[in-house]
Amino acid sequence: MTISDQISSIDTSPRHPIRLVANRTGLTVDLIRAWERRYQVVDPARSDTQRRLYSDYDIERLRLIRLAKQGGHRLVNIARMPLDALRDALSEDIHFSSHHDNGEVQRPERPSLLQIDARAQTIDAMLFAIQAMDQHRFDQLLQQGMVRESLPSFLEEILAPLLQELGNATRSGSMRIAHEHMATAHLRTFLGALRYRESFTGIEPKVVITTPTGQFHELGALMAAALVSVDGWLPVYLGPNTPADEIAASAVQCSARAVCLSLTYPADDPRIPTELTRLKSQLAQNIPLFVGGSAVAAHSALISRLGIKSPASFREFREELRKLRDDQLETNS
C-alpha cells in the first residue's frame, strides 16, 4: 500500500469474510483463494479460527485486478500492484482494449442453420408469450436469450427481428395493441437494465444517446446504449424526444465524444431535418453524430450532406466507435 493509497483513504481494517468479497468482486471464492496462494494477490488477516478477513482496500484491489485481467494482463504482472498502479494500468487498457477484444466483430461468424433455427424458435416463443400476456414467461425467454448469445448478437439477431415481427403483427391486426404495448413496456424495462453493467471505472469515454423531437420510440436508442456499454463506453441516455439544443448542451456538459440518435417513427416527420441540421451545427467539429433506425433511409440525402454518420449495422457502428476512440488516443498522446 503506497502513500497515495493512504491519502485516498480506503479502509484497510480487516473485517470482511471471503463470501462477501466474492459477492462484491464477482470472483468465486475458490478463485480468490487460488490467487492468494499462487501470486499473493492479497494477504488477508485471519480471525482467531483461521477465517480470512479482508479490508475494503483488498476488495477494491481484487475488483481492479479482475478488470485488468479481463483487459488481457497477466496475473503475475499485476498481482502485487498497489491500487494506484492498477488504476493507471487500467486506464490505458480502456483505450487499447479495442484492438484485442475482437469478440465477434472482426470475425463475423457465420451462424449455422441450427443456430438460426434456434433463434427463430426463441422469437416465436416470445411472440407466443406476449399474446398470452405472460410477462413472466416473456422475461424468462429474454434472460435465456441473453445467456445464449453475446449481447450484440442478441440485440441484432433476436430483439431487432422480434420488434419487426411485433410491428408487423400489430399493423396487420393479428396482435392486439394491448399486447404490443405490454411487450414494449417490458422491453423498455429489460433494455434499461442492460445498460449499466458491473465494470464501471469512471474513466470511460461518454456518448450521448437519445431520439430527437417528435420521435417517441426509444427502444432503438436503448439498444444502442446497451451496445456501446459492452465496448467500454459510458452511455449518457437522455430518453426520447429531446430537442436539438438540449442534446448539444448535454454533450458539452458531460464532455461526450460522440452523439447518437435513433430515428424510427414517424419517418416523415418534418421536424427530423430541422432538428438534425440544428444539432449538427451546434456540435463541436470533433464530436461525430451517428444516426440509426428505420427512418434513416428517408433522409439519407440530408444525412450525407451534413456529414452525419449512419452505420448500416450494429457491427459497423461498433467499428466506427472503435476507430473514434483509437484516433482520440493518438491525438492525446
Add this chain to the structure above:
Amino acid sequence: MTISDQISSIDTSPRHPIRLVANRTGLTVDLIRAWERRYQVVDPARSDTQRRLYSDYDIERLRLIRLAKQGGHRLVNIARMPLDALRDALSEDIHFSSHHDNGEVQRPERPSLLQIDARAQTIDAMLFAIQAMDQHRFDQLLQQGMVRESLPSFLEEILAPLLQELGNATRSGSMRIAHEHMATAHLRTFLGALRYRESFTGIEPKVVITTPTGQFHELGALMAAALVSVDGWLPVYLGPNTPADEIAASAVQCSARAVCLSLTYPADDPRIPTELTRLKSQLAQNIPLFVGGSAVAAHSALISRLGIKSPASFREFREELRKLRDDQLETNS
C-alpha cells in the same frame, strides 16, 4: 440501540409474538431464537409468562440482518450492530450485488424531524446528481433510498417529492430539459426493475395498470405497479397511452381483479372523460377501476359519478386493494 435510532421514529415498544416476527422477516422461529441465543442478535422483552415480545425496531433489524447475511456478512460481525450501521453496511453491498430479494414490510411510520430532514437531504442530493448528469451517483442514491425505507414510503416520501421538484425546476427553467429527460429515463428503468423482484408463485391476483390514451407519462403507473407487487398482487403493466378498449380486453384476458390508471399530464385532455366512461362501461361490475395522479382533481365529478375509485394516498390505495382481496377470498371459500 443508538441515539439516532431512538430518534428515528421506529417504534420500540415490545408487542409482537415471535411467530409474527418470523412471518414478517422471512426467518424461521427456531432461527430467531438460535440467533438470540448464540449472538444476542436481539434481546426481546418478555411477557409475564416468559414469552418473547418484539418491537418494530427488532423486526426491522432482523430483516436487515437477514439481507446482510445474504450479502456475505458473518453473523458474528453484524449481530450487535444498531439499525443505522446495518443500513450503511447494506447500502455498500447494494452498490455491487445486482440482485437481492426484498422481504416486504408494512410499518406505519411516524416520521420525526430528523427523518424528514434526512429525506430532504436525499432528495437534494438526487437533484444535484441530476444537474451534474451523474447517472451513476443518481442510481446509487436511489438504491440507498430503497434500503433505508420500505418500498411504499420510499415511493411516497422520496420519489413522489422528487418528481414534484423535478417538474417545478424544469418549469421554472432552473433545470434544463435535458436533465429532466435524463432523470425521467433513469427513473423509468429503475421503477421498471422494481416491479418483478418479488417472488412469483403464479397464484397472485392480477391488476392491470396503465395510462389512458393521451397520457404519456408513465412513472406514476410504474410506481403503482411496484406498490401493488409488495402486497402480493401481480401487476400487468401495459405501458402508457392505452386505448380504453384495449385495457378492458386485457383485463378480461388475464382475468384481472382490478384496473388501475394513472392520470397526470395534460390534466385537461378532452380524451380523459371519454376514455374513462368507455372503459368503465366495458369493465365487468366486479372489477373496480382505480385512478390516481395529479390530474384526478380535474375530473372528480365524473369520477365519482361513474363509481371510479380514487384513493387519496398510496396507503388508502393499498387499503382498498387489501379489502378487495379479502372480499374475494371470502366469496371463494
Add this chain to the structure above:
DNA sequence: AATATCTGGACAAAAGTGAGACAAAGTAGC
C-alpha cells in the same frame, strides 16, 4: 384439547481451510 412457545441440547448441512489434481486456454519456440 389442540396449538404455540420456552429452554437446552443434539445433529446435520453449509461454508471455510489447505493441499493438490486436472483440463482448457494461452504462449513460446521451432
Add this chain to the structure above:
DNA sequence: GCTACTTTGTCTCACTTTTGTCCAGATATT
C-alpha cells in the same frame, strides 16, 4: 502450424467452523 510449456479457473478430499433445523419435555395460550 505444431508440439511443449505455462497460466489459470475449477474441482476434489479430508478436516474444522459456522449456521440452520429438529427434538423433548415443560409451560402457556386459545
